[in-house]
Amino acid sequence: MKNSRKAYWGVLSAVFLAGSLLSGCGAAETNAPSNAGTPAPSSEGTLKIGAVLPMTGGSAVFGEKFKQAYSLAVEEINAAGGINGKKLEIIIEDSQEKPQVGKTATEKLVANKDILLLTGGRSSGVTLVEAQVANENKIPYLIDHGSSDKATMSDYDYVFRLSPTAGMYTSALRDYFQTNPPKSIAYINVDNAFGEAVYEYGIKKYTDSAGIPFTLEKYKAGELDFKPLMEKIKAANPEVVIVTAGDDNDATQIMKAAKESRLSPKMFVGTGAGHSIIGFAQQSGELAETVLTAGPWHGNKKDPKFQEFHKNFTAKFQHEPGEHEVEGYAAIYVIADALKRAKTLDREGVKEALEATDLETVFGRVKFEDFDGYKIRTRA
DSSP: OOOOHHHHHHHHHHHHHHOOOOBOOOOOOOOOOOOOSOOOOGGGTEEEEEEEEOOSSTTHHHHHHHHHHHHHHHHHHHHTTTBTTBEEEEEEEEOTTOHHHHHHHHHHHHHOTTEEEEEEOOSHHHHHHHHHHHHHTTOOEEESSOOOGGGGSSOOTTEEEOSOOGGGGGHHHHHHHHHSOOSOEEEEEESSHHHHHHIIIIIHHHHHHHOSOEEEEEEOTTOSOOHHHHHHHHHHOOSEEEEEOSSHHHHHHHHHHHHHTTOOOSEEEEOSGGGGBHHHHHHHGGGGGGEEEOOOOOOOTTSHHHHHHHHHHHHHHSSOOOHHHHHHHHHHHHHHHHHHHOSSSSHHHHHHHHHTOEEEETTEEEEEEEETTEEEEEOO
């Protein structure tokens, strides 16, 4: 796909230098289509999309965000006549935010021959397995959020990407360091697929060439006591501390432990994710003001289409849409556009239509291409 990467990171650079941009968080009830029961075949007038999301467990709030966004888009599309007269339906399977569960969920969706393509994934770990299963089974998969670079650097012909990759989250930070080089860096990184991608495709690009003291410490998501880790970081006496946290709870506990340990570098830097979620600001209070972080792209808020989406979403769900909702809503419109243009309503026909996508959405322009080692992802 193509979404202006240059435009996206221009905005992100401004966000990083200005400080934190925090996205909305929270769950509400929705009337999104349920995955219960046996879906009707496409010949009866319904076109089906499969989505893997965390609907239970600690990350269920994020699954709910996407479910809400999907349901609003489907409601609008169907009210406007559907896909050439056929109704659109989304079948959701729960990943519990666990890669192995996500793999089983993806396999279940793939086995349903009425499902023409996949989306969802949410976390990097689940997105990676969903991409693998989708490619092996030759069903198109549109990534709307999961950011692991590997998913679109693996020569997967059936995998498309709407969102930026984890390695790109630190683009503005690396540019800043080129003109304001730190004397030393300590990096606190979550030990999962997301943390690996941020480091391997982002931070490592700078630290390998900078020639400065560099300390790397990893932690398990949901860790209960961060103080021993902070004592290690404090002993290294870094000028800059970079933190990758997958969720707002870890981001909050890390900053509280840093304060307790009296760790006071010249700069605390988040790499989006946990530090860019409104829950971090709500839980951390004044501590959130001590962190500079990349912020998520929410779309062009001056665009009348975005404003209409924002108004309708807020009215329906009683909270403002954040990055997840914008991505999910845009993804359904990209999929609907491909389904309308598909020469044949089968998986191969939909894949060919996706490859030819060139669409303005509330997230920006979407057009797929290969570039810089990435395969069929959005670039603007």
